[in-house]
Amino acid sequence: MEATEPEAFRGELRAWLEDNCPDEMRDGRNDEASICWGGKNWKFASDAQRTWLERCVTKGYTVPTWPVEYGGAGLNREQEKIFHDEMRRLNARYPLQSFGIWMLGPALLHFGTHEQKKHYLPPIARGEVRWCQGYSEPGAGSDLASLQTRCEDKGDHWLVNGQKIWTSYADKADWIFALVRTDRDAPKHKGISFVLIDMQSDGVSTRPIKLISGVSPFCETFFDHVKVPKDLVVGEVNRGWDVAKYLLTHEREMISAAGGTMGAGRPLGAVLADSETGLTDPVLRADAMRAEIDGLAVGLTLERYKDQAEAGQGAGDASAMLKYMGTELNKRRLELVMAAGGSDALGWDDDRAPNWLRTKANSIEGGTSEVMLSIISKRVLGLPG
Amino acid sequence: MEATEPEAFRGELRAWLEDNCPDEMRDGRNDEASICWGGKNWKFASDAQRTWLERCVTKGYTVPTWPVEYGGAGLNREQEKIFHDEMRRLNARYPLQSFGIWMLGPALLHFGTHEQKKHYLPPIARGEVRWCQGYSEPGAGSDLASLQTRCEDKGDHWLVNGQKIWTSYADKADWIFALVRTDRDAPKHKGISFVLIDMQSDGVSTRPIKLISGVSPFCETFFDHVKVPKDLVVGEVNRGWDVAKYLLTHEREMISAAGGTMGAGRPLGAVLADSETGLTDPVLRADAMRAEIDGLAVGLTLERYKDQAEAGQGAGDASAMLKYMGTELNKRRLELVMAAGGSDALGWDDDRAPNWLRTKANSIEGGTSEVMLSIISKRVLGLPG
């Protein structure tokens, strides 16, 4: 960026957003129907959605903190804060969301070779390739490291066999980044690799999983003798667990940010007061006050950890705390939304019930609350066992 | 009892209580200063306290459910309910309380020989001998069965060496019932016996433990080469754990009854409304409503279990539930009393603060809440480990 002074940057950014963000994209929506996920088969919901993406791509604003050479805008932490501030001020939708942005990008930036970065990051930034994540398996949920999907070295290629579960949008993704077992004899954490697989490869198939909220954002994904080129391992072979741990930390922060941002954003009282019944019931009112207090404080904690990270004070395993507190809070908040909504909220005709049910997965995906507490207990507190 | 019809019994009892309970004993007090504990060195606080005890002794009303031959009134469950109802109606103090009534009595009635019952129960019923309980040791709290106090068979007597802790009022008691290790080679639960020891014996000494509430109801009790007659083991030698388990169950019910009865008795709202601030604060009000609901339901559960027991449907390990729920509830209630009291409740000049601090021990003594939950997990739910 030319303008490095924060206020100068803010001014330029604000002007650009005002000039370029289509009116239809200024409704702040972030629901399934309005998100732009991108990908080879992406159907834009509107011309405005396409225009907004294209304009942001030219500025690197789909991935504002990534280096310019990989399609980003190279913003520093302070600029990033300003970017989100200004987006919020305009109530602008984010132009693009994807697991490529959230997960694979950070992994490649940290562990990838220069060739991998050059090859895979810009299409993510441009919304041209959509990625999904293949971690969990039917027998490996909380105990992720016990995964069994085999990846055998066949000389000029890898051969992958096995099954993944909870792969978000695998049926719509172009590529998958997956954890696979490349050494069956090593201790369980030491024989895992992080590989990239084209979903168009022969032998890859998916089956959607219907959730209690009625939607199917997740799939089972099957690998039946899938051939994978040798250069598609990220990081070292058999050191995929390092990549996974790095990304799990990242994922936890992301999931908790969803809850934390809610707290820092629209007051719970305002959300609940939308309901016809308001907050006259003393029990509901007291619960809402508590949730608001905790939500604000969790939101501040997210800010504090980011500030600490920027100051070089690593948060480390504290991401487990953010994940745990953020997701548990989010569940409380949506319980309150349902309670305030009364019988109005009991249908499928608005998004309260699906959102409420969706939050129940927050404390399971990306490491359960129980796993988070065990991590804190052992790594932060140093308790035995 | 001559009158077996419930309403006839109620009428007779009511008339007797009206005629015999001194006015000073009709204030419903149950605090340390008003309780009659009895014992060889007991100093009556008033003539009325003495008169009330003596009159109740003649009717067996100090231990209403014990058999008449051991000093009780032989009341059945229905009559017992009526007895407590009528006592409450008159707001009468209980004439006598003691660990002999609560703990040793039930143990002897279940495990004692006829001679032991004849010898030890009537003096308890008459308030002539005061007992204390010697279970815990410094290294054996939750893990009670790991107790180390030695009790060696010396042919014509037992020789006891060791230390007990948390012996309630050991400094004021005449006798102690204690768990001791009679076989050091057996598995830890199999080498324990339940013995009765005269506190006047050579080698017995006590040291009070001051609590955070400022009082010292507990002692450390030391046994230094204490000789104990051979016939003072209750139940079989090395089978003391059976007696202890039976009594622990009993103790849990008793401790939970304290919490449960509170719930069934004076409404929490009324207790809190005594405070100058009342219940205008929505958070306090909501918490009080929840605690009242839970308190009433726990109180009903106590009744239900008693009714089940009377109907021959054993509650068994469910006493752990009553203990856990009752004591945790009691802690919540006293937290609310303190919150409602505000700065008024922060002194030592009334009983709110000491009572509040005292409740913190409820979930520790007689088996911690954690031990209760583990018992339920394993014995009721059958979870592994």
Next chain:
Amino acid sequence: MAKLVRTDEEALLAEAARGFLDGAAPVSRLRNMRDSGETADPGLWKAMVEMGWAGILVPEAAGGSDMGHAAACVLAGEMGKTLASSPFISTAVIAATALRQVSDRRATEALGRIAAGQATYALAVDEGAKFDPANTRMEARADGNGFRLNGEKRFVVDGGNADRLLVLARTGNGLTLFDIPSGREGVSRERRATIDSRDTADIRFDEVVATGEDVLGQVDDAMTVLKPALEAGQAALAAEMAGLAAGAFGMTVEYLKERKQFGVPIGAFQALQHRAAHLWCECEVTASAIMHAGRMLDDDPGNASLAVSLAKARATDTAQRAVQEGVQMHGGIGMTDAFDMGFYMKRARVAAEWLGDYGYHANIVAQARGF
């Protein structure tokens, strides 16, 4: 107070109900109903009628078994365990109790039709998003010798399929309860897809004619008839929720014993053990409140409000804990539609709102207890 222990009769009833429901109404029956786009299961209700359940609160003279509210709670509890879907509470509990408050020939005949499975009912009370009968605003305007009903009722449970409606409306000097056929001219029903997959409707009343014959009890005095009916329904619903909690908890404990992670059954992890044990305690305590409510309704119905609200508040709290812990302890599988836990969670949410939520009943308890 009557004893808080099941009578032999109640124990036998529970056993018979369990046997029947395990065969006839496992959760898969509700799933099939939903998957086929239905909101009611007339076949299951017919079988329940044949079991005599429709008449459990109907006098013997009218063809019922007259077993009382505690027994009705036993049945509702067993239904809750496997989420059996039927108009039992609306018809056999609420409507039957309302009709019993009126001792005329017409009411007796209506009770007979309930017991015989010839009529199902729905209670049309709610107008806003929360249960609040005292603030009913829908009007029944005096018109000649009768009334004209105009307005809308929302969240009418079982209202999409019921033969008859109990409708609460404002008349000259108070509230009046009407008992009218759902097919009467001017009644229009819109079925709502509630998350529990069961029958709910919003119902409009447009110049609906009602005569004095259609009034249940006295004009301007609905509560004499409705209050006992509401309390009976609240107690039975609380019992259903307690059963639901027990059902969800049972599934959870089984899963804790089966599912292995880190090489051991997850039920060997103490943190989960303690949470499961705590939940069991909550279920036990709630069971006491349910039984007490049933006993009070049978023995001293004029003073049962506290007991009923206590039961509904506790059951609401316990059911929600049970399903939340149920989903969390099941992990990912608990979130899938293919697994039954989601049905429990959704039914618990709807039942939490119906006939008064936690806060509504907590306020009644607080008032009854003087604060």
Next chain:
Amino acid sequence: MAKLVRTDEEALLAEAARGFLDGAAPVSRLRNMRDSGETADPGLWKAMVEMGWAGILVPEAAGGSDMGHAAACVLAGEMGKTLASSPFISTAVIAATALRQVSDRRATEALGRIAAGQATYALAVDEGAKFDPANTRMEARADGNGFRLNGEKRFVVDGGNADRLLVLARTGNGLTLFDIPSGREGVSRERRATIDSRDTADIRFDEVVATGEDVLGQVDDAMTVLKPALEAGQAALAAEMAGLAAGAFGMTVEYLKERKQFGVPIGAFQALQHRAAHLWCECEVTASAIMHAGRMLDDDPGNASLAVSLAKARATDTAQRAVQEGVQMHGGIGMTDAFDMGFYMKRARVAAEWLGDYGYHANIVAQARGF
């Protein structure tokens, strides 16, 4: 917003404070004070003055270090960890902040005396059992050019030993804050034995004469001066409570590692691990709210109310959890006076009430957030 990360200056201050307090004011110092029947520890305060802490909010021109509220919170937090007893919050935070709102020579001199340790203050606001300054009823009757104060203040923290009193009273058209010596004629102090063993007093005012000179700020406009002072005090007290929670939690974690039952350290039991981990999370989240409150008081004091009330509410909740879990996890020993945990529990209780309890601050948060 300023960054939520400690500055180097704050980190050094914390380190120096910890070092000093570990040596000079371990919990045993509070215990000794109590056991000797004292409610104040002038020696410790003198040492704190020598460390420069009394002047942390005093302008450099008046002899202070003027390090700001975040720094004052750092000190209070360290004091909380070992329950160091001093009039720091009453004097160096509340009184200093109040005096800074007034820019006359008299106030500057008073600030100088605070920094030099020549004067301690207590805030006399409460009249009922709950903090409620807006509803102050004590009267300061106009009398010639001055006032006559009559009435009683309760729960005056540090009031038994303070040299001066800040007294809130009702005047003609509002509330007025007076700054008077505690020895003035007509002032009578009754020391109360509060459970935290620290200095509290009930103070009667009987025709106490005050002149215009004794008014801090403007007549009928106490809040311009008092509101910033209260918020500064609330933030510092929240910081003390967060420190207290951290201290109690630290003791508990150590005990979990040491104490053995069933052949293993009790910290190996997963149920305790998860509870300890949860408590750590609560402490971390509260720490953020504390730091944020300090930053807001320094950067944007006119808009700090929400941040301050958030901090006090969170700190109250966290401290109470920490001491409750602390006692429970210690088992019997946690209940003994010989062990320090009881001191933490009792201080947490008093601090929960002082300057507004959880409900008071929750209401402010709710209002600030529009509900």
